[in-house]
Amino acid sequence: MTRLVAELGDITKLEVDAIVNAANESLLGGGGVDGAIHRAAGPGLLSECRALSGCSTGQAKITQGYKLPAKFIIHTVGPVWRGGGNNEAELLASCYRESLKLAAKYKFKRLAFPSISTGVYGYPIEQAVDIAITTVSTFLGSSVHDLEHVIFCCFSESDLNLYQSHLSALNQDE
Ligand code: ADP
Secondary structure: OOOEEEEEEOOOOOOOOOEEEOOOOOOOOOOOOHHHHHHHHHHHHHHHHHOOOOOOOOOOEEEEEEOOOOOEEEEEEOOOOOOOOOOOOHHHHHHHHHHHHHHHHOOEEEEEEEEOOOOOOOOOOHHHHHHHHHHHHHHHHHHHOOOEEEEEEEEOOHHHHHHHHHHHHHHHHH
16 A cells, blocks of 8 residues: 655655656746755756646646656646635646656656645645645545655645644544
8 A cells, every 4th residue: 555644854855756846837947846846956957847848737747857866856737826716626636636647657656745836826725735635545546556655745844734634534534
């Protein structure tokens, strides 16, 4: 069974097959985790991203990891929170599913997600955590993949506490 864990840390430091980037539609870098990933990966990443011609919200594209300890980067574009009536929940779920589909296609064993859309894009954290954990656990239980370890990489103690309480609720349901 795949281990689903929440950890506090900097996603750019993780030695996994792939980390997920909360990118924007240009795929040309930005602030937050996107900026941190581009800085740590180095300029090779930007050149590869330029050739991808962007990415729609809810979709995902893959690049190499360059100077990161992670071998690959899966770039997904989360929705900007506009009050919740603009398909945000479905688009956020789609980010997780499309990233996992790529991870399955490439036969990755270890994958790490940041908390997509909950920084500059303003998605309410509690709702986003629920979508993240529900979507990932549903995918893992219903698809063919090689994933052994999926990490929710949290950037604050308060996010970590939320992920951990949702994960323990999930484990009690099983
Ligand atoms: P978005 O635009 O999708 O909201 P942000 O990068 O603004 O993306 O924020 C997404 C989450 O990533 C936030 O919880 C933010 O604190 C977190 N974050 C920022 N830098 C890092 C990092 N180096 N590692 C892990 N998470 C990070």
